[in-house]
Amino acid sequence: MTAIFAVVKRLLASNKISFILTVLVVICATSSGDVVLSNGNYTWLLAGMTPFFFVFYDFSKLMHLGASKKDYYSGCLAGYGILALCISLVNTAVHQLIDPIYPAQTVINLMDVCGWTENGLIAAGLQQMFFLVLVMVSLQVLLSMQANWYGWLTDFVLVAIICIFTPIAPLRSVLSEFFQLVMLNSNAPLHVGICLLLSAALSIAGLAVLKRKTL
């Protein structure tokens, strides 16, 4: 447990660039007009950037320090959980405290767009947190695979799905329903359940990828 905690600490500490970039964008991003984007949305950038550092920067270095693959992976998952909680808290705070005082008439926060705020603040925060965990775990798996042929195959399949499913109406509705389930879902228990289930499945896939990873 101590080793996992140490790995989490190191993973978060070496993720400074992501933190700094996210903070800069959140603070500096401006938009004008009657309808503007909430600055809280940009906190999601952290979730998008973090897996890149965990996978490409930290893995080999932690291994050279003597960490085990098991501790590294547990540390990554715990790190994603902690970051998702923090991002969710910050975005929820921005939504509650800063968005209302914005001079624009309409401020768009992704929590509203996804329909999560319909369930109250705590449920919305939880939905956002579990969704971000799903995003980070997905990226971890996808990025870990990039050194192998099956990573490229997965990229190809994902691009093919988007390219084929988008222009064909019946397939487009399948794609749309998928996003309705995992993202634009106002049913909090269902949404959290799906995010947890998919995150667990992807974590198992990520473990399989890690087991094949060489140094």
Added chain:
Amino acid sequence: MIDLRQVTKRYGQAAVLKNITISIDEPGIYCLLGRNGAGKTTLLKSIAGYQNITSGVIMVDGKQISTSTLDTGVSYIENFARHFNLPVGKLLKIASEVNPNYDYDFASEMMERFELDGKKKFNHLSLGMKTMVSTIICLASNKRVVLLDEPVLGFDAIMRVEFYNMLAESFQKHPRIIIVSTHIIEEIAKTIQKLIIIDRGSIRFFDTLQSVETKAFSISGLQKDVEAATQGLNVIGQDAVGGLVTSYIFDNPPGQTASLEIHQLPLQDFFIQIVGHKGGTTR
């Protein structure tokens, strides 16, 4: 305990490790010798579970080792290992936190002995100092098997002596299997117990250093005298200059006669004869 059974590793068509079977069951400092490209790093990385083998089985303390082993119990450090660009002191501290059995006192003591500036960042260190940091981390990990891949690369003579002392002290404190791959043969001879010679992916020699001292000899003289003296012995190489012949044996030496010169073979010469190459060609 390390057990390799018919281990083969191929990169495409090229076999880097060829059907290696070897069992290392006693704690000790083992020296892995081999020419460049002999397969030393591939062998060590395979034992550490850093890469998969093509066929065969590697077991460490009864646990099968491959990339899918999530906790191998093996500590491996390669030269040019990259670390977080943090002050050395902090790096050693982090290593102690991610390693449950890490000997932080040993690491700190070594840091002082090698005059490593704890506040200096890893990327600002010289090559030798970087290697030293990696080696300290590896030795202090206290894992049952420690693999050091060319640890003296970039060390000056004084650092090398200190390193051999550190190796011996670390082993005395925590007896375990330590395998050191190196090219500087004679220097490490005082520290090691057993010698493993690998050549072109095959293990050519695995025995104690004492056996080299008692069985490796050069026998020089006229061809007929040398041939008569070495008949039935394990001749590992031969040189001929004019009418004089020198045979190299790994066996009990023949009795000393006036027509023969019998000398103990230095470790480096023994290695050269075992590997059996001259100028990159096989004899």
